[in-house]
Amino acid sequence: MADLLSSLTIAGKVLSNRMVMAPTPSGFASADGFVSADLIAYYARRAQGGVGLILSEPLLVVPPAHTEGLNHLGGYADAFVPRLRQLVGAVHAHHTRLLLSLECPTENAALSSAALSALREQFILAAWRTHCAGADGVLLSSADGGVLHSLISPSRNHRHDSYGGDLANRMRLALEVIEGIRTWIGPRFIIGFRLPAEEFCVGGMGMQDARVVARRVIAAGVKILDVTVAVGDALTLARFPGWAVPLANGIKRVTPEVPVIGFGVQGDHHVADSLIRDGSIDLVALDHTLRYNPDWPHRAQDLLDG
Template sequence: MSKLFSPLKIGQLELSNRIVIAPMCQYSAEQGDATDWHMIHLGHLALSGAGLLILEATAVSPEARISPADLGLYSDANEQALARVLKAVRQHSGMPIGIQLAHAGRKASTAAPWEGGKQVGLDAGGWQTEAPSALPYAPEDRPPTALDDAGLARIREAFGQTARRAARLGLDMIEVHAAHGYLLHQFLSPLSNQRTDRYGGSLENRMRFPLEVFDAVRAAFPAEKPVGVRISATDWVDGGWDLEQSVAFSMAVAARGSAYVHVSSGGLSPLQKIEVGPGYQLAFAREIKRQVEVPVIGVGMITTPEQAETAIRDGSADLVALARAVLYDPRWPWHAAAALGAQVEAPKQYWRSQPAAYKNLFATE
């Protein structure tokens, strides 16, 4: 029996298998509003047979966006636009859908990747960024504004308000984005957080604001629905955020009710030196799973069914998340089920596509 295709509960949310479609920015929103692209993109991913679909990093305020084309959930118009997309997707898929809530901090106000990804000038539609300290991501970037107490309170409330909007939309779970060099990761890392108040210095102080944000989201979302956290396990820079601190933070969020930890790495500094290879981040997930008693999602160049199956079997992770691999092959879970002798959910309109070599591949009841 395949472990990858065995069921799992995250909190009270039941998943049919251990395959997660990770959040993937599309840079295709209009003033934060989901568009027809999101309906097409999410619609076909929701037919993939994965156990869980997590929507892309979704900004909690206009200034929280990575780019002017980022998805947002900070206005009534954003909420209505996403409701339209979700209604269409849910008509044809029962896949659980979560959302990742994010604030880009000093990495905000940038162009889409296919437009170069550089910071957008204030005279070209960009905006002033904000961060724990007035330290730019890249030397050529505008320095961000160091957040004061009023700014911290505003962001906490924005996360809570967006969580309430997510609840109204009926989303099944929330992931708090504390990875990839965005605002909450910026608070965690000593490379980007050089504050001298209660939010800087010691590990306890650097964790304080991310934990406050998690608490705000958890309090605003229905108690029976899970809230988890995505982290970068290391900055890949000497003197930065590392695995030992990640374990401590994972323990802290678990104690506050985090239903899982989603383990990635990097993104904080252009000085990072990442040792890339198949499954290169799974060792971080394995160590956090060893020490923290919540489900752990592992990622990192997981491209084959055998890799994913092994990651679950050897205890590296409880679930595996796919991003680029599932963009390249939106039926990856179907093909994985065929390779591993498992069964997968598929829409009835596609049942007749089942290859003769894989009888009973699709669940038809």
């Protein structure tokens, strides 16, 4: 029986446990897009604390429209690769796996069909750069306010071309990116996908559509799902340990072939362990918990082994 401390293999890569650092900002991104020493230290410290998988904060696949004063991580030029390689090496030194998140600002969702097609190539090139940096894979997100979120969400996409309308069209860019990465880099490079199970707004994504999205991205090559709620949504919902797990489990029930990350354990070690043991989810995402207590995974080992 799997538990919070048990290993998991994805695309031939072994995760030492079922604890995952969520893709939240470190606060150490810079205006030039390069990985800084402070950022490397931040991620290395969380890896040292024992987390099995880190999902990075976003790397932009195109330069931000207004570069001056906008802190970000860059994935849009080869020049970023050497420092990304240092980041990967610092995380791998502690036997932690790393998926680098790829993102594009929302304003690009208003691009023409031809420009979105070109943007697909930028995503694929950025994924190749992360591969060159030694990352275990990439994470794409349809939940954090970026271009894929703006396209896939029925409440945000008001296009009338081949990237708008029904779900198949709204998913077009995401599927093209996934298939392109898989074709170019191969099956041992992990592609993760972050999606909202619910958007909690009129006309937004619901569980039925989320399940369809999950099935289609897996068919295209995704190897792990990170289930969340969309940015800014559900802020008024009551939150208690395990509150969001039914959402992740609703996706897991139709995607048995890939592991599903759930969230909302609110820093409770025993709840996190029980959710893995009963099969509700396969991995547990931690955000603020690891920011303020990077040794939480080691503490879990002390508590649960005892």
